[in-house]
Amino acid sequence: MSGKRITDQQIRLYMKYRDGSTQAVAAAKAGLSERSARRIDTRQLQPSAGPRTWRTRSDPLVDVWDSVVIPFLEKNPATTTSVGIFDYLCEHHSDTFDPRSRRTLERRIRTWRQLHGPDQNVVFVQTHAPGELGMADFTVVSDPVTIDGQRLKDRLFHYRLVASGWAYVQVVCGGESFTALSDGLQNAFWQSGGVPRELRTDSLSAAYKNRAQQDDFTKRFEQLCRHYGIRATRNNRGVAHENGAIESPNNHLKQQLRQALILRGSAEFSSLEAYEAFVQQLVARRNRRIATAYQDEQRQLRPLPPMRSVNYTEYTVRVSRSSTIEIRRIIYTVPSRLVGSRVTVRMFDATLEIWCGSICTLTLRRVFSTEGRKRARAVDYRHVIEALVKKPRAFRYSQIRDELLPSHDYAMIWRHVDDSLSPDAACQYIVRLLHLAKKTDNESAIGRYVLRRMALNVLPSIVECEDRFLPRRPSAPEITVHQHKLTDYNRLLHTGGVHG
Numbered sequence: 001m002s003g004k005r006i007t008d009q010q011i012r013l014y015m016k017y018r019d020g021s022t023q024a025v026a027a028a029k030a031g032l033s034e035r036s037a038r039r040i041d042t043r044q045l046q047p048s049a050g051p052r053t054w055r056t057r058s059d060p061l062v063d064v065w066d067s068v069v070i071p072f073l074e075k076n077p078a079t080t081t082s083v084g085i086f087d088y089l090c091e092h093h094s095d096t097f098d099p100r101s102r103r104t105l106e107r108r109i110r111t112w113r114q115l116h117g118p119d120q121n122v123v124f125v126q127t128h129a130p131g132e133l134g135m136a137d138f139t140v141v142s143d144p145v146t147i148d149g150q151r152l153k154d155r156l157f158h159y160r161l162v163a164s165g166w167a168y169v170q171v172v173c174g175g176e177s178f179t180a181l182s183d184g185l186q187n188a189f190w191q192s193g194g195v196p197r198e199l200r201t202d203s204l205s206a207a208y209k210n211r212a213q214q215d216d217f218t219k220r221f222e223q224l225c226r227h228y229g230i231r232a233t234r235n236n237r238g239v240a241h242e243n244g245a246i247e248s249p250n251n252h253l254k255q256q257l258r259q260a261l262i263l264r265g266s267a268e269f270s271s272l273e274a275y276e277a278f279v280q281q282l283v284a285r286r287n288r289r290i291a292t293a294y295q296d297e298q299r300q301l302r303p304l305p306p307m308r309s310v311n312y313t314e315y316t317v318r319v320s321r322s323s324t325i326e327i328r329r330i331i332y333t334v335p336s337r338l339v340g341s342r343v344t345v346r347m348f349d350a351t352l353e354i355w356c357g358s359i360c361t362l363t364l365r366r367v368f369s370t371e372g373r374k375r376a377r378a379v380d381y382r383h384v385i386e387a388l389v390k391k392p393r394a395f396r397y398s399q400i401r402d403e404l405l406p407s408h409d410y411a412m413i414w415r416h417v418d419d420s421l422s423p424d425a426a427c428q429y430i431v432r433l434l435h436l437a438k439k440t441d442n443e444s445a446i447g448r449y450v451l452r453r454m455a456l457n458v459l460p461s462i463v464e465c466e467d468r469f470l471p472r473r474p475s476a477p478e479i480t481v482h483q484h485k486l487t488d489y490n491r492l493l494h495t496g497g498v499h500g
Contacts, residue, residue, distance in 0.1 A: 006032065006036055006045065008047040008048055010030045010031055010032055011030075011040060011045065011046065011047050012047060013029065013030040013031075014026050014027060014029075014030035014032055014037060014040055015040070017029045017030060018037075018041075023037050023038070023041065024037075060097075060098055060101040060104055061097075061101060061104060061105060061108060063093075063096035063097070064089055064093050064096055064097050065108065068088075068089065068093060069085055069089075069105070069108075069109070070112075072085055072088075073085075073109065073112060073113075073116075073117075074116075077113070077116075077117050077118050078117075078118050082105065082106045082109045082110075085105065085109065086099075086102055086105055086106075089105075123244075126245070128162045128163045128245075129163065129300070130163040130164065130296055130297035130299075130300040131161075131163070131194070131196055131197065131297055131298075131299075131300025131301045131302070132162075132163065132196060132197055132198060132300075133161075133162045133163070133196055133197070133198050133199075133200060133245075134159060134160065134161050134162070134188075134195075134196035134198070134199050134200070135159070135160050135162055135199075135200045135201070135243060135245055135246040136157070136158070136159045136160075136181070136184070136185060136188075136199065136200075136201050136246070137157075137158050137201060137202060137243065137246045137247070137250060138155050138156070138157055138158070138172065138176045138180075138204075139155060139156050139158055139250040139253070139254065140155045141154055141155060141156060141254060141257070142254075143254070143257070143258050143261065143267065144267055145261070145267045145269065145275060146267060146268045146269070147268075147269055147270075147271060147272055147275065148269075148270060148271070149268070152173070152272070152275065153173070153368075154171055154172060154173050155172050155176075156169050156170070156171060156172065156250075156253070156254075156279070157169065157170040157171075157172050157180060157181070157184035158246065158249070158250055158253060159184060159185065159188035160245065160246055160249055161192065161196065161294070161297055162245045163293070163297050164290055164293035164294040164296065164297040165249075165290045165293065165294075166192060166287055166290060166293075166294040166297065167249065167253070167283055167286060167287060168184075168187065168188035168191055168192065168283065169253065169279055169280070169282075169283045170183070170184045170187060170188075170276075171272070171275065171276045171279055172184070172349065173272070173350070173366075173368050174349065174366075174368045176204055176205070176206055177206055177313075177349070178206040178207070178218065178220050178221065178313070179311065179312060179313055179347060179348060179349045180206070180349045181204065181206045181207060181221075182220070182221075182224055182309070182310075182311035183311045183348060183349040183350075184349075185199075185224070186308050186309065186311055189228065189304060190304060190308070192298065192301065193298055193301065193304070194298060194301025194302055194303060194304060195228050195229065195230055195301055195302045195303075195304060196230065196301060196302070197230065197231060197302065198230065198231045198232075198233060199225070199230050199231070199232050199233070200232075200233050200234065200235070200243065200246075201232070201234055201243075202234060202235055202243055203234055203235075204234075206218065206221065207221040207232065207234075208221075208234060217232065220310075223309065223310075224309050227305060227309040228304075228305060228309070229302060229305075230302075253283075253286075256282060256286070257279065257282060260278075260282050264278075311348065311349075312346040312347055312348045312353075313346075313347045314344060314345070314346055314347070315327055315344070315345045315347065316342060316343070316344050316345075317342070317343060317345060318340070318341070318342045318343075319334055319338045319339050319340060319341050319342075319343060320339070321339060321340075322400075323335070323336045323338070323339050323383060323384050323387070325343070325345065325354075327345055327347060327352065328347075329369065329375050329376075330367050330368075330369065330375070330376050330377070330378060331375070331376075331377045331378070331379075332352065332364055332367070332377075332378045333378070333379050333380050333383040333384060333400075334354060334362060334364075334383055335361075335362065335383050336383060336384055336386065336387050338354075338356070338361075341356065343355060343356055343361075344356075347366065348366070349366070350365065350366055351363055351364065351365060351366055352364040352365075352366055364378065364380075365378070377400060377403050379400045379403035379404055381404045381405075381406055381434050381438070382438045384404075385431070385434050385435050385438050386435075388404075388431050388434075388435075389431055389432065389435050392424075392427045392428045392431040392432070393423075393424060393427050393428075394427075395427045395430065395431050396423060396426075396427050404434070405430075406434075406437075406443055407443070407444070407447060409444070409447030409448060409450075409451055410430070410433075410434070410447055412451065412454075413430065413433065413447065413450050413451065413454070414426075414430050416454055416459070417429050417430060417459070420459070429462065432462045433446065433450070433462065433465065436462065436465055436466060436469065436470070439470070440469045440470060440471075442469055445469070446465060446469055449465070449468065449469075450465070
């Protein structure tokens with residue numbers, strides 16, 4: 001038709017419809033004019049023999065392709081990038097290379113690699129039988145989460161049943177230790193209701209000694225695997241994509257966590273337990289989507305042993321004169337009745353258990369040093385306040401003075417009394433206030449009450465605080481007992497008679 005180029009497809013359609021149809025009908029079906037149809041019938045217009053072999057414009061890479069680009073590609077075919085070559089040509093061959101030809105250069109390099117480039121890695125899609133393989137890994141969370149205003153430096157322990165995609169996630173505040181690995185694995189086994197036949201990880205130092213290519217297990221990890229009857233394997237060192245069944249879900253998990261925090265509107269949590277509950281809700285929502293596949297795989301898991309394996313590290317330490325112990329460069333206070341005693345400390349991933357002989361006397365929350373600090377303290381004023389009441393002036397210059405104040409409220413109270421009272425009176429006031437908080441187990445309410453009175457320019461006395469917060473003991477009623485005369489008892493004996 002006038003003004004439009006007749007394509008090879010139209011010509012072939014016309015020739016198809018021409019067989020058994022008039023020239024006008026076939027031309028109409030093919031979208032041609034009758035004049036073009038006559039040209040086809042007289043063989044003046046025929047389909048092209050094939051793709052053209054000539055250029056319609058000059059080659060913009062003719063001066064640099066063979067002399068510059070090809071040698072670069074042949075020398076380093078795997079590492080040389082199109083952007084790198086483009087930058088080099090713009091810098092050193094600006095007289096013969098036009099930067100507007102970048103796309104042409106990239107297409108030409110891609111074609112060369114398809115014809116002459118090195119072999120590339122191939123991903124082999126795996127098929128896993130239900131109950132056969134479980135994978136575990138640690139992944140670092142980069143998105144900022146704050147607990148009561150403090151940045152949480154955490155990572156996630158991620159366990160996954162590969163066949164069904166069922167997952168278990170646990171927040172880990174420390175490093176990739178054996179305690180964290182053992183605790184996470186055992187929690188995952190017991191929550192899933194069974195054990196897979198094979199457990200696969202990367203080269204975790206908590207599980208492997210990494211001194212040779214063979215599976216050189218650490219002693220504790222080998223005992224853990226033997227306890228659950230599981231076969232442990234790992235990927236080749238430095239080849240993370242071999243564990244793609246856990247590495248890719250790691251990224252998906254962190255992306256979903258990021259989106260959930262955005263939708264929540266805040267990354268601030270009141271406590272670590274609240275953040276852990278938030279993560280567990282997210283994982284539970286993911287697991288509900290594959291509930292049917294998980295039920296099929298759960299039936300194929302091996303049964304759990306009667307009890308759990310050891311998932312702690314044990315230390316034997318002596319309690320110092322300052323009623324503290326030191327575990328892995330972290331100082332913890334303990335009740336002063338243990339001063340001088342040798343105790344056994346079982347360090348779990350999140351807690352410490354203090355054992356005296358065969359009795360667990362205390363459980364403490366485990367503390368991790370913050371970024372940039374090698375040491376930290378975990379101080380509980382209730383452990384030492386009875387001794388501090390006897391010598392309150394020791395509070396002022398104590399090395400753990402700031403940590404003895406349990407909250408920001410008490411820190412504000414201390415600053416106020418330190419400025420307004422004498423040194424002795426200030427120490428005595430804050431120590432007795434802490435002692436009252438321990439006796440009443442009403443720490444936060446006492447702190448808020450004192451701050452409210454301070455806002456009115458009145459510092460309540462300790463006696464006022466005791467009257468308000470100490471429980472009042474009910475007084476016993478006074479009972480007057482009148483003693484009967486002995487003659488009254490004799491009269492009863494004579495008048496009562498003898499009963500047979």
